[in-house]
Amino acid sequence: MSATSERRERERAQRHQMIIGAARELAETEGWEAVTTRRLAERVEYSQPVLYSHFTGKDAIVGAVALDGFAELADHLRRARLAAPGPALRAVGAAYLEFATARPALYQAMFVLPTDLKFASDDTPAPMRACFDEFVACFRAGDEQSGLAAEVTWSALHGMAVLSGSGRIPGAWQRERLDLLVSRFADDQAAPPLA
Amino acid sequence: MSATSERRERERAQRHQMIIGAARELAETEGWEAVTTRRLAERVEYSQPVLYSHFTGKDAIVGAVALDGFAELADHLRRARLAAPGPALRAVGAAYLEFATARPALYQAMFVLPTDLKFASDDTPAPMRACFDEFVACFRAGDEQSGLAAEVTWSALHGMAVLSGSGRIPGAWQRERLDLLVSRFADDQAAPPLA
């Protein structure tokens, strides 16, 4: 294991991240339909085939972008929940919708586009689990119903995000919708912050 | 206006419906990614360009399928609501989820794929408006809040449908989720059926 091969491995990892970054940037500025393997290759200044030495295909690149997104979303939700003066669900819900509108393409990769990522399974990546756990933490701890409530409120927020994002419901009253949702689901005696 | 041209117009209308039907069937059996203009043309036994004499492009074909879907969904929801013994929202919600799982491709065309159809606008097609109105009818009439409640519950149901449909939440507890949603939103003193 020479120093040279270590360097190459490092460079390879850098390039890996560069591909993910380029895909994300391209998607966020021009939408996912503008993200093609050719344009991606051009951005990272390599030929197309090198993409396939890093990822099994375009779907895997989208998946990698999505995974980054989950880490960011988990962090975003956690900060909001811990800093919340009122009900945790309100803060987390607002942060969630904020994330969805601020990074529509990233959100799309995570929750709309077909993905190979495994949800709600034993080998679900940690950042994804962390996102879901933020919702669970909004409800009374220990209760098995917390999971169900988390799923329903998450579904509602996802529906609001995606339907307003695609113009299927007016984007204007998003705050009022959130208020209504929280008023029906908030559990003010939420467990103390997990950490 | 000869009899011949009348016949041709009739045939043309038939072919129009045949294209929509073929697209829908293909999508429901093999998914929308299998619906290509070439395969569609082959199914209706015409060449590709005739598709473009009926529709401005593939998107318009998807849109036409979706519009048919809205009519069916509106009918489905209405029947469920009028025949409901318990709270209207429960019946409508169950019918909605049923529709989404029974016709996933149709549902996708209506609510997930990019569309040109105008939602929540003055020139929104009647069937689409009718679908939304079924949700509104689940809440106390006249109340301006009914629209908001309809949007939120619809969003929740959409989220549940689409997240479980793509494996992002387990499909098993859909009924429990619906129960929870209804318990928080149902308005038992709903207005009498509109018709």
Add this chain to the structure above:
DNA sequence: CAAGCAAGTCTAGCGCTGCTAGGATTCGGC
């Protein structure tokens, strides 16, 4: 009845997509 026009349809092809086979090149280890 024949000429000409208009509508309808098809063949062929453009530029793009995701993806890959095979050759050229570079570079570390003996």
Add this chain to the structure above:
DNA sequence: GCCGAATCCTAGCAGCGCTAGACTTGCTTG
């Protein structure tokens, strides 16, 4: 200094949405 392995690129495949232009068909008019 040479050889083998790793790396990377050129070129190309099959398929995509869509369209220009030729061709056939059939109605309308002189």
